[in-house]
Amino acid sequence: MKRTILLSFLFLINLRILSGNDTELSFFCELPEKEFINLFADSSLIQELVDMKISIRVGLHDFGTGRTEVIQMLNQAEIPVYAWMLLPEEEGYWFNMHNGEKARKRYDDFKKWTTENNLKWEGIGLDIEPDMNDAKMAFSQPWKLAWKVYKRLYDNKSLKDAKDIYQSLISDMKTDGYTVESYIIPYLIEERANKTTSLQKVLGIVDIETDTEIPMLYTSLMDNPGILPLYIKKGHPAGIGSTGGGVNIGGFELAALTWEKLQRDILIASELTGELVIFCLETSVQKGFLNKIKNIDYSKQAPDLTMEIVRQEKTNKFIRSILVILDHPFWMTLAIFAIISGILFGIYKLMVFIISRARS
Numbered sequence: 001m002k003r004t005i006l007l008s009f010l011f012l013i014n015l016r017i018l019s020g021n022d023t024e025l026s027f028f029c030e031l032p033e034k035e036f037i038n039l040f041a042d043s044s045l046i047q048e049l050v051d052m053k054i055s056i057r058v059g060l061h062d063f064g065t066g067r068t069e070v071i072q073m074l075n076q077a078e079i080p081v082y083a084w085m086l087l088p089e090e091e092g093y094w095f096n097m098h099n100g101e102k103a104r105k106r107y108d109d110f111k112k113w114t115t116e117n118n119l120k121w122e123g124i125g126l127d128i129e130p131d132m133n134d135a136k137m138a139f140s141q142p143w144k145l146a147w148k149v150y151k152r153l154y155d156n157k158s159l160k161d162a163k164d165i166y167q168s169l170i171s172d173m174k175t176d177g178y179t180v181e182s183y184i185i186p187y188l189i190e191e192r193a194n195k196t197t198s199l200q201k202v203l204g205i206v207d208i209e210t211d212t213e214i215p216m217l218y219t220s221l222m223d224n225p226g227i228l229p230l231y232i233k234k235g236h237p238a239g240i241g242s243t244g245g246g247v248n249i250g251g252f253e254l255a256a257l258t259w260e261k262l263q264r265d266i267l268i269a270s271e272l273t274g275e276l277v278i279f280c281l282e283t284s285v286q287k288g289f290l291n292k293i294k295n296i297d298y299s300k301q302a303p304d305l306t307m308e309i310v311r312q313e314k315t316n317k318f319i320r321s322i323l324v325i326l327d328h329p330f331w332m333t334l335a336i337f338a339i340i341s342g343i344l345f346g347i348y349k350l351m352v353f354i355i356s357r358a359r360s
Contacts, residue, residue, distance in 0.1 A: 022274065023275070023276060024055075024237075024275040024276070025054050026055040026057060026082075026275065026276070026277040027054060027056055027277070027278050027280060027281035027284065028277060029056050029057065029059060029282060030245065030279075030280055032061055033061065033062050033067045034066070035282070036058075036066070037067070040073065046073065046077050046079065050077055050079060051294075052290075052294055055079065055080035055081070056074065056281060058083065058084055059084045060110065061086055068113070071119050072119065080122040081120070081122060082123050083110065083125065084183075085106060085110065085125065085127070087103065089132050093132035093247065094127045094128065095126050095128055095129075095166070096203075096204045097159060097201075097204040097205060098158070099131070100161075100162045100165030100166055100169070101165065107172070111176065122179075123179040123181055123211075124173055124178045125180075125181050125182070126166075126180065126182045126183070126208065127182075128182055128183065128185075128205050128206055129183075129185065129203075130204050130205060132247070132249070134148075136249060149202050152201045152202065152204065154329055163206050163207070163208065166206055167209065170209070170210060174211075181211060182210040182212075182213050182214065184215055185215075186216065187316075188207055190320050194324060196323045196326075196327040198323050198324075198327040202326060212236065212237065214236070214237050214238065215231045215238060218240065218242050219240070219257065219261065220241060220242045220254055220256055220261075221255065224312050224315075225264060225303075225308055226305050226308030226309040226310075226312035226313075227312055228269050229309060230309060230312055232273050233273070235274070237276065237277055238272070238277070239276075239278075239279060240265045240276055240279070241257060241265075242254045242255070242256060242280065242283075243262060243284045244280075245279075245280045246280060259289060263296060266278075267301075267302040268302045
């Protein structure tokens with residue numbers, strides 16, 4: 001009997017290890033052309049990616065000759081490469097509500113570049129995030145951005161037009177034989193649950209429908225691993241990180257995870273889904289994380305997240321309330337005006353009282 005129990009226990013441990021090792025890993029790689037070339041100048045990195053069966057989501061800042069040669073090298077090594085579509089910074093960088101036509105032009109240029117150089121892609125990734133120019137304005141002219149955002153709350157037409165443009169573009173991509181995935185802000189899921197559009201209008205993003213959706217669950221930014229079980233859908237990939245890197249906005253960069261926290265997130269997420277996309281490759285290589293990930297012990301038990309999930313659920317509830325308020329901008333404005341008027345009237349009455357007492 002004891003022998004049977006022992007064998008069963010060992011079987012479960014082995015099953016957990018095997019299950020963990022079956023987790024597919026991918027990395028975002030968001031480097032300008034020169035740095036992108038330098039990263040892959042070491043052929044041992046390519047061999048390591050092959051050995052670990054890792055795919056790459058490459059941010060396409062440009063279609064330069066050096067980037068082309070590296071993509072061809074990755075193709076020859078049979079490393080799956082996804083085309084992570086980006087725009088020049090002055091055009092917004094990420095795809096958003098206001099640059100749909102530029103995104104379409106970018107795709108046309110991408111197709112021409114791909115055909116001319118015989119490049120192979122596992123799929124196309126659309127990164128739906130706020131306009132880079134808005135992000136910069138948040139640091140340099142926050143009040144100007146606030147007024148700009150307030151006016152957007154009334155603009156339903158721009159959101160509808162943008163959604164039509166992007167869904168048409170996605171349809172064309174699929175007709176061309178590509179699978180299309182999107183990288184989304186997790187709170188967009190709260191927007192859907194609320195049936196509101198205020199988050200999209202405030203941030204200038206668009207809720208689009210693609211073959212695969214990857215929520216960007218960066219605990220380095222949100223500081224709560226409770227987001228992982230709340231937003232990871234079984235059978236769907238999840239983005240985790242950040243290990244550092246990415247674009248620099250007004251001198252601000254994303255905080256970076258320590259190895260201990262990245263390992264924690266990998267263990268948690270690997271129990272919930274079979275594919276993880278880590279942001280990002282370049283800093284994981286620089287910090288020696290890649291070798292640690294290769295040797296990660298999936299038999300380790302993920303931490304208990306009961307308290308973290310409760311805390312995140314409270315945050316989500318608060319966000320849903322704010323989204324409902326923002327979805328009715330006229331009544332919100334009226335309420336704010338009434339509150340400010342009440343405060344000013346109270347101050348006026350207090351001053352009258354003080355003056356009258358002083359005179360008496």
